[in-house]
Amino acid sequence: MSYVDEVYERVVAQNPGESEFHQAVKEVLDSLKLVIDANEEKYRKMALLERLTEPERVISFRVPWVDDNGQVQVNKGYRVQFNSAIGPYKGGLRLHPSVNQGILKFLGFEQVFKNSLTGLPIGGGKGGCNFDPKGKSDREVMAFCQSFMTELYKYIGADQDVPAGDIGVGGREIGFMYGQYKRLTGLYEGVLTGKGLTYGGSLARTQATGYGLVYIVDEMLKKNGKELSGKTVVISGSGNVAIYAAEKAQQLGAKVVALSDSNGYVYDKDGIKLDIVKDIKEVRRGRIKEYADQVPGAVYTEGKGIWTISCDIALPCATQNELNLDDAKILKANGCFAVAEGANMPSTREATDFFLENHMLFMPGKAANAGGVATSALEMTQNSQRLSWSFEEVDNKLHDIMVNIFAKADDAAKRYGVPGNYVAGANIAGFEKVVDAMMAQGIV
Numbered sequence: 001m002s003y004v005d006e007v008y009e010r011v012v013a014q015n016p017g018e019s020e021f022h023q024a025v026k027e028v029l030d031s032l033k034l035v036i037d038a039n040e041e042k043y044r045k046m047a048l049l050e051r052l053t054e055p056e057r058v059i060s061f062r063v064p065w066v067d068d069n070g071q072v073q074v075n076k077g078y079r080v081q082f083n084s085a086i087g088p089y090k091g092g093l094r095l096h097p098s099v100n101q102g103i104l105k106f107l108g109f110e111q112v113f114k115n116s117l118t119g120l121p122i123g124g125g126k127g128g129c130n131f132d133p134k135g136k137s138d139r140e141v142m143a144f145c146q147s148f149m150t151e152l153y154k155y156i157g158a159d160q161d162v163p164a165g166d167i168g169v170g171g172r173e174i175g176f177m178y179g180q181y182k183r184l185t186g187l188y189e190g191v192l193t194g195k196g197l198t199y200g201g202s203l204a205r206t207q208a209t210g211y212g213l214v215y216i217v218d219e220m221l222k223k224n225g226k227e228l229s230g231k232t233v234v235i236s237g238s239g240n241v242a243i244y245a246a247e248k249a250q251q252l253g254a255k256v257v258a259l260s261d262s263n264g265y266v267y268d269k270d271g272i273k274l275d276i277v278k279d280i281k282e283v284r285r286g287r288i289k290e291y292a293d294q295v296p297g298a299v300y301t302e303g304k305g306i307w308t309i310s311c312d313i314a315l316p317c318a319t320q321n322e323l324n325l326d327d328a329k330i331l332k333a334n335g336c337f338a339v340a341e342g343a344n345m346p347s348t349r350e351a352t353d354f355f356l357e358n359h360m361l362f363m364p365g366k367a368a369n370a371g372g373v374a375t376s377a378l379e380m381t382q383n384s385q386r387l388s389w390s391f392e393e394v395d396n397k398l399h400d401i402m403v404n405i406f407a408k409a410d411d412a413a414k415r416y417g418v419p420g421n422y423v424a425g426a427n428i429a430g431f432e433k434v435v436d437a438m439m440a441q442g443i444v
């Protein structure tokens with residue numbers, strides 16, 4: 001059996017029940033076959049892939065807090081410190097009832113390659129909790145965040161591990177966590193990113209993942225003789241990534257006709273009005289259904305089905321495995337020619353293979369959504385310098401980083417004889433830097 005297949009079997013056997021982690025490892029290892037086969041003996045002896053697929057550390061802990069009725073609640077908190085070969089662990093915190101160790105390991109594993117692709121000195125990590133922020137009062141969210149940080153603070157630090165936001169974690173939660181970290185440690189340091197602008201946050205971090213996604217789509221289209229302007233775009237989700245992807249797509253002349261949340265989706269043939277979406281989602285924390293109540297002509301449909309809307313470009317920006325093979329086939333049949341993942345692993349493996357086999361332009365999440373973590377790293381730099389850069393300066397750097405990521409994925413795909421396969425290209429390019437650093441640092 002080849003080394004790659006052996007390691008995959010070992011991962012499945014040693015991490016039972018963690019299907020998302022298995023899925024993420026398989027996709028990466030399959031792409032790496034091209035590289036590993038050429039160096040099999042050396043890598044096998046060094047147990048390189050065994051080390052790459054085993055997190056350096058998984059911390060799990062109890063999170064007790066008191067709800068508004070005086071009832072004590074208990075949640076499960078985690079931090080997966082996956083790989084620190086190229087820098088301190090870096091990656092978001094997810095608060096969602098579905099969170100478990102396997103999901104955080106998949107996210108941490110992806111983060112290692114994503115962070116490498118940014119070209120910045122950040123290792124990979126991820127954390128979170130099965131706490132559901134939906135329907136909770138601000139006081140309950142604060143009580144939870146303070147309890148979560150009271151355990152987490154022991155394991156993080158500006159040069160050690162720097163968490164940020166992800167699903168369910170935005171400015172409000174980062175603020176509560178930062179306050180508690182500072183209270184416990186007495187340190188005013190860049191231990192979290194996505195902070196508010198009055199206490200060390202970076203301009204453009206809020207927009208960065210969505211803007212970065214559209215910058216790399218724009219670049220991918222240009223390099224393939226196409227353009228974004230005038231195209232119809234469907235975006236799933238209506239959270240941080242989806243909203244700012246829609247904003248940048250509109251700024252570049254595309255028409256965004258649909259957004260969704262976990263209840264259903266809205267279709268607005270005239271183009272989504274983002275000021276209304278921002279008010280519903282960022283101010284009132286409401287449901288996307290309310291958009292159709294406010295905008296004449298907009299239609300709300302309960303349930304899944306957003307990918308049945310015809311479009312040129314699809315940007316899945318909600319969650320893992322939200323776009324399956326049937327969705328991929330419908331997208332293609334309706335004329336969609338490009339897909340880029342704002343979310344982490346939103347396309348199932350079968351959907352991804354379909355996009356590649358049908359020569360659609362497909363940019364995987366670890367490249368496409370890297371603008372968020374890249375700008376987090378820029379926030380870390382500003383914190384270390386004790387300076388704040390202008391919006392334009394950060395945004396220009398973000399744009400350059402995304403253009404560079406495209407070039408790296410494109411180049412690696414060409415070097416290994418699979419031009420246009422940005423899945424293989426991103427995995428290989430991300431891997432090359434991490435493996436070089438791991439080999440140089442010995443058996444650790």
Ligand code: NDP
Pocket residue numbers: 165166167168169209237238239240241242260261262263317318319320322342343344369370372373
């Ligand atoms: P938010 O919490 O701001 O928004 C998440 C959106 O996705 C909401 O509209 C939510 O709907 C929807 N959603 C979440 N879970 C599900 C589900 N199980 N089924 C259907 N819809 C769902 O999160 P973000 O926008 O920050 O994150 C979205 C994706 O982007 C995630 O995959 C995240 O890992 C990834 N990402 C985020 C980055 C960031 O900087 N924030 C950076 C890189 C990637 P509802 O409100 O109904 O739950």
Ligand code: 2IT
Pocket residue numbers: 090091092093111114162163164165166167193344369370372373374376
């Ligand atoms: O998945 C991701 O890259 C994020 N949630 C952002 C991580 C970060 O550290 O900004």
